[in-house]
Amino acid sequence: MDINRIFEINTSSQFNKLTLEIFSFQYDNNPVYQKFCSYLGKTKFNVNAVEDIPYLPIEFFKSKKVLAKNQKPQIVFESSGTTGQLVSKHYVARLPIYEKSYLKTFEHFYGNIEDYCVLALLPSYMEREGSSLIYMVKDLIKKSGNPKSGFYLDNKVELLETLEILDQSAGKAILIGVSYALLDISEHHSLNLKNTIIMETGGMKGRRTELVRDELHSILKNSFGLDAVHSEYGMTELLSQAYSKADGIFKCPPWMSVAIRQTEDPLTSESFGKVGGINIIDLANIYSCSFIATQDLGRVYIDGSFEVLGRFDHSDVRGCNLMVL
Structure with missing residues (x-):
């Protein structure tokens, strides 16, 4: 075939x-x-x-x-x-199928990956091996070609500084984060982002009380100064993802x-x-x-x-x- x-x-x-x-x-x-x-x-x-x-x-x-x-x-x-x-x-x-799937899906919803600086806040996923999400994000970071793209764990101050610099430069930036880690930032910091996409991948991983998506997004929007929070829907058992650009309404690639x-x-x-x-x-x-x-x-x-x-x-x-x- x-x-x-x-x-x-x-x-x-x-x-x-x-x-x-x-x-x-x-x-x-x-x-x-x-x-x-x-x-x-x-x-x-x-x-x-x-x-x-x-x-x-x-x-x-x-x-x-x-x-x-x-x-x-x-x-x-x-x-x-x-x-x-x-x-x-x-x-x-066949890994190339997975790589083609997530790259073409990203392009379908967001355009050329090279136009973005990709930041990742995925501590629970980084702590174990075999994560399909880490594999995808690591490759998107590489393909972005931006020297500021990368993973952030405990260096949240550096992450916040990078977000502000990127946002003020009017370039496209995207922060992909697990829900509890984004909430940790939102409780202690306030930003007013205009050119940055905040994308949550879901999951409290037992670190915090689960929240319904509307409540989670409301907190993140207030903290980051955004009109909308994006979401990624994927899982270990799949090779494709769906994305939501607002209100938790997801759309699939073709x-x-x-x-x-x-x-x-x-x-x-x-x-x-x-x-x-x-x-x-x-x-x-x-x-x-x-x-x-x-x-x-x-x-x-x-x-x-x-x-x-x-x-x-x-x-x-x-x-x-x-x-x-």
Whole structure:
């Protein structure tokens, strides 16, 4: 299969056609996904529409090697977790696909990476190995080519000074930060930024009390002097990201889409505007699984944009007992 076709999608018909092709490929080549589909009575012969494709519960990435046959992983990304807790492992067969996906996604929403100075405040991710977010941000920092781009951990004074210098220079700057670290800054400092994007990646990582996104963004907007706070939505098990430029409304690149499943029946879809479990199609995940049932709650709107409203427990197994596969 020509991988470039994934990143050349321009229409919904192109997306649907390629989605069905990739489903057939993964049914034939991914043993874990094929077995899951078979238990649901789904095969490449009776799935004729995108709406019929089964979504693999994200929990499978904790217990199974979700990887196409005859593929050797170039890298294994791991989710964060407490000691003794099973973590998700994403076996990535071809790193260039991931690199192309996040770069083209950034360009799709923000333009040329070389126009930006990229600053990162991701302490919890830096403290462990195998973070797909760190891999992406490190590469974006490198590709920006700006000498002031880089990671900041405990040197928050230097970070604040750099932000003010960059903002006053009227150049484009973006600060990508985990939520609790951005809040730490907001409690002790006040800025009035005009040319800087503050982007939160979510997550308190057990460091602070969880906040709803509206409350988090309100605090950050007041502290940084901004009209809007941006957000990134991605996860270990995916190779693509969605971005929100305001109000927590996310949009996907053309090779990614989000649908909602009913909370009480994970095999049934939910209508636009209704709250349910988030299902994701990520066509860049071709050698893993492109059809993921997440543990996130959200709603999707008719234009394809979506909100993330929180998480719920056992979303992937409610209504069916397939985790024993």
